[in-house]
Amino acid sequence: MIDCLAVDIGASSGRVILGSLQNDRIDLEEIHRFENGMVEKNGQFCWELNRLFEEIKIGIKKCRDLAVQPVSIGIDTWAVDFVLLDEQDQLLTEAVAYRDPRTNGIMEEVDEIISREDLYAKTGIQFLTFNTIYQLYSLKKNHPEILRKAKSFLLIPDYLHFLLTGKKVNEYTNATTTQLVNASTKEWDQDIITKLGFPLEMFQEIQKPKTNLGGLKKELNEEFGFDMEVILPATHDTGSAVIAVPEVEPTIYLSSGTWSLMGVENHFPICSPKALSYNFTNEGGIDGRFRVLKNIMGLWILQEIRRNFENRYSFAELAELAKTSGINSIIDVEDDRFLKPDHMVEEIQAYCQETKQTIPETPGEIAKCIFISLAERYKQVALELEKLFGNTYQKINIIGGGAQNAYLNQLVADGTKKEVHVGPVEATTIGNLVAQYIALGGIENIDQARTIIKDSFTVDKYSPKSNEEVESYEC
Structure with missing residues (x-):
């Protein structure tokens, strides 16, 4: 039996999960769960990295108390956010969150330096206002003294x-x-970095998933009472989640959570004008693969309306209420106005009023x-993927926490006219563990791994209803 720890931290919570591999089966046990969220510091929305690291340590110590000694540990989180360290490895910046408005208007300024066509041809990455490139340029513009002192650039899981x-x-x-x-060399693009005036020396050597960083620092070894290897998973949580899609044949996947990531795994990037016109991204995956996908706002919008209603309704209760509602108005879930509005419910109502719904x-x-807006967007993206790849996909695999929403799953099946396979829910954790297991042999x-996942975890299926049974939307 091989015991490993997967630390999976999302925008609202984090978990330390013990994964046990034995007889071609993976079993999961939650060791520690903790809250996460943005806090306001000096007028900016930030992540509490020191507290998150203390929560990770608590999870490791709980293993010790349970008389479990994992062989290794790996951490995954969300993407794009970072910290900068000085020459003494001290933090120069807070971990500013991607929903902070500091990047407003920055994309257009970068466009004046590097055209979108050139930037996409080189990187193949979807244009989103909060991408790291725009966060760094905002820092260069407003706090150039910080960049001058920066010796190390680390993304959130890199720092942990x-x-x-x-x-x-x-x-x-x-x-x-x-x-x-x-996207071609899989290394930092020195031309882009130089043109934008970022210090090239602050970027670290890029290491691939499954890289073994070695053991814990001596003081942590002593604090925990045992050592273990630190192995890089796909540290982008969606990168780990896609590893756990229980399919060997090509399929559309939908990683459903705070964000919805919908795409197809490919063995090379697609940086064509057509892919740019659809604004698809070519994010790196394990073993040199690429995740050709679209970032969609996702269940963040639902999380925010729960907060507006003071959490009086669970997600399940909102789904039940939605089923009996006769309204068919839809919103553009990718509109930046829904990224972090002051009041999500009022923003949705304003959108419907402005669009005469x-x-x-x-x-x-x-x-x-x-729900119906998300389903409509998933339908559109599925069609774009099929046009881009020149292929018709027979099913969609939904993974992640959002896969537990049966109402939304059925809407996706009805809208796309495809069979929807759902699970595993803990895809990110499983994918994190898989990278460690492969590294350990x-x-x-x-x-x-995908065959083992298919045998270890339940997958539900949803078939599309007939046209007569499916509701129509207002627009």
Whole structure:
């Protein structure tokens, strides 16, 4: 049996999960769960990295208390956000969150230096206002003294791995989301970095998933009472999640959570004008693969309306209320106005009023508006993927926490006219563990891993209803 720890941290919570591989089966046990979220510091929305690291340490100590000694540990988080360290490895910046408005208007300024066509041809990355490239340019514009002092650039999981090991690297899958990595060479694009005036020396050597960084720092070894290897998973949480799609044949995947990531795994990047016109991204994956996908706002919108309603309704209750609602208004879930509005419910209502649709009023109507809007966007992206690849896909695999929403799953099946396979829910954690198991020799390769995942975890299926049974939307 091989025991490994996967640390999976999302925008609202984090988990330390023990994964046990034995007899071609993976079993999961939650060791520690903790909250995460943005806090306001000096007028900016930031992540509490020191607290998150303390939560990771608590999870490791709980293993000790359970008399479990994992062989290795790996950390995955969301993408694009980073910290800068000075020559003494001290933080120069807070970990500013991607929803902070500091990048407003920055994309257009970068366009004046490097055209979108040239930037996309080099990186193949989707244009999003909060990409690392725009965060860094905002810092250069408003706080150039910080960049002048910067000696190390570390994305969030890179920094957490540094705290464990004392070693500074930039992991490949997360590095690609910065829009600063060349899709062909899989290395930092020095031309882009130089043109934008970023210090080239602050970027670390890019390391691929499955890289073993070695053991824990001595003081942590002593604190925990045992040592373990620190192995890089795909540190971008979607990169780990896609590893756990239980399919060997090509399929459309939808990683459903705070963000929805919908795409196809490919063995080379597609940086063509057609891919640019669809604004698809070519994020790095394990074993040199690429995740050709679209970032969609996702269940963040639903999370925010729950907050607006003071969390009086669970996700399941909102889905039930939505089922009985007659409203069919839809919103553009990718509109930046929904990235971090002051009040999500009011923003949705304003959008429907501006587009001359029925204004949702009740919790059920607002929830249904979100659900059918997401399903409509998934349908559009599925069609774009098929046009881009010149292929017709027979099914969609939904993974991640959002896969637990049966109402949305059925809407996706109805809208796309495809069979929808759902699960595993813990895809990110499983993909994190798989990278460690392969590095340790417990699993041979990704194909074997996906067969094991298919046998270890339940997958539900949803078939599309007939046209007569499916509701129509207002627009």
